[in-house]
Amino acid sequence: MEKKYREYYWKRLDNAAKAFSAISNKKNTNVYRLSAVLREEVVPDLLQQAVERTLVDIPSFCVKQRKGFFWYYLESNFSKPLVQEERTYPCLRIERIQNNGYLFRTSYFGRKISLEIFHSLTDGTGALMFLRRLLYHYLALAHPDRDLGECPLFEGSCHPNEFEEDSFIKNYSRDSEKESHTTAAAFRLRGPLLERRVTRVITGVLPVRPMLALCKSAGATVTEYMTALLLRSIYLGGNPKFRRDKPIVICIPVNLRSFYQSHTLCNFFSYLNIGMTFDRDYTFEEVLERVKKSFKEELCQERLAQKLRYNVEAERNLLVRFIPLFIKRIGLRVIHRRGERGQSCALSNLGVVTLPQGMQEFVERMDLLVSISSLKPVKAGMVSLGDRMSFTFTSSLVSADVQQYFFSFLAQKGIDCEIVHNEI
Structure with missing residues (x-):
């Protein structure tokens, strides 16, 4: 391990990380996966070297989490990062002892490199920056004679200290209105479950240009279109006994960096709850119009600032700050479970990933997998690279009706969809 990231390091967790550390367990792991499928077999020794080089570039990932009296915190991890074949x-939960204390896990299988991250370390954008750098080092080792091009962490210039700032605290403002947090119970997907710790993965690999054309013809963004389709698929594929009683609500994380000009590699996101009650059989077009209206109302600086103020003030409350951690954990789990009851499913969209042309030719596609939870047994993640868009469902339910309705609809719209799944 190089000296550059062996120096002692101590850091407080960011606003979101404190919650993830307190509420996570074996059932609700808060671990997500970002994978890159290459056009050639992965060489394990080169991947090991690439991980170590990436940690030199991004030392904030070279940490382990420790428990304090009031909060968890991060400190330097001097152990060797592990690279293992996917088995x-x-x-699944990242067991610190088995993973040398790291909050991320790197694995490979055939042509695929997977990076799994515990959410207290960073969000999807931070994970993407790490994976891009990891791919750069791997491909440079595998093809030393090729010009891969430049692969900066962020486009444009920024000071390295910005990578580790808590942007929640920096951008919090008391001038924003307070957000009221009354959460109504949402429809829940129910049914027989797969075996314990088994996750079904179904990925639809979609052509980007036809998808963009389809969304444009409907006057919607890709996220709006997919949210509306997911809502209707849950309505059609969910248990009919429950679906008319309560709203179906999709939780959608929002990257706050573009709203506040942040370059942090820590967590910095908010979320939207987009939903509706299916008190009758709405057409897809009717659902889409409601979704577009909800996005217009919710995805704005004012509403995001309200959420930001609520989260930061809850953390800074003097009474909360000086409560011992074991009591905080109980309270945060109750609050989190109450919030989850107001959501039916989650959809994370990492957007369009850009790689230098020299790297792009070696990478076929990227996939985003989001961990399921006891109250949200079906979740979805999407990401685009080049001419391929990947939409992945993770699920613990035996039934795959929601996924079937979702991809069948796209096929009926003329989208050539390649389905990839793990065998169960």
Whole structure:
């Protein structure tokens, strides 16, 4: 391990990380996976070297989590990062002892490199920056004679200290209105479950240009279109006994960096709850119009600032700050479970990933897998690279009706969809 990231390091967890550390367990792991499928077999020794080089570039990932009296915190990890062949289902809890204390896990299988991250370390954008750098080092080792091009962490210039700032605290403002947090119970997907710790993964690999054309013809963004389709698929594929009683609500994480000009590699996101009650059989077009209206109302600086103020003030409350950690954990789990009851499913969209042309030719596609939870047994993640868009469902339910309705609809719209799944 190089000296550059062996120096002692101590850091407080960011606003979101404190919650993830307190509420996570074996059932609700809060671990997500970002994978890159290459056009050639992965060489394990080169991947090991690439991980170590990436940690030199991004030392904030070279940490382990420790428990304090009031909060968890991060400190330097001097152990060697492990690279292993994939042998388990995705997004399982990262056991610190088995992983040398690291909050991320690197694995390979055939042509695929997977990076799994515990959410207290970073969000999807931070994970993407790490994976891009990891791919750069791997491909440079595998093809030393090729010009891969430049692969900066962020486009444009920024100070390295910005990578580790808590952007929640920096951008919090008391001038924003307070957000009221009354959460109504949402429809829950129910049914027989797969075996314990088994996750079904179904990925639809979609052509980007036809998808963009389809969304444009409907006057919607890709996220709006997919959210509306997911809502209707849950309505059609969910248990009919429950679906008319309560709203179906999709939780959608929002990257706050573009709203606040942040370059942090820590967590910095908010979320939208987009939903509706299916008190009758709405057409897809009717659902889409409601979704577009909800996005317009919710995805704005004012509403995001309200959420930001609520989260930061809850953390800074003097009474909360000086409560021992074991009591905080109980309270945070109650609050989190109450919030989850107001959501039916989650959809994370990492957007369009850009790689230098020299790297792009070696990478076929990227996939985003989101860990399921006891109250949200079906989740979805999407990401685009080049001419391929990947939409992945993770699920603990035996039934795959929601996924079937979702991809069948796209096929009926003329989208050539390649389905990839793990065998169960």
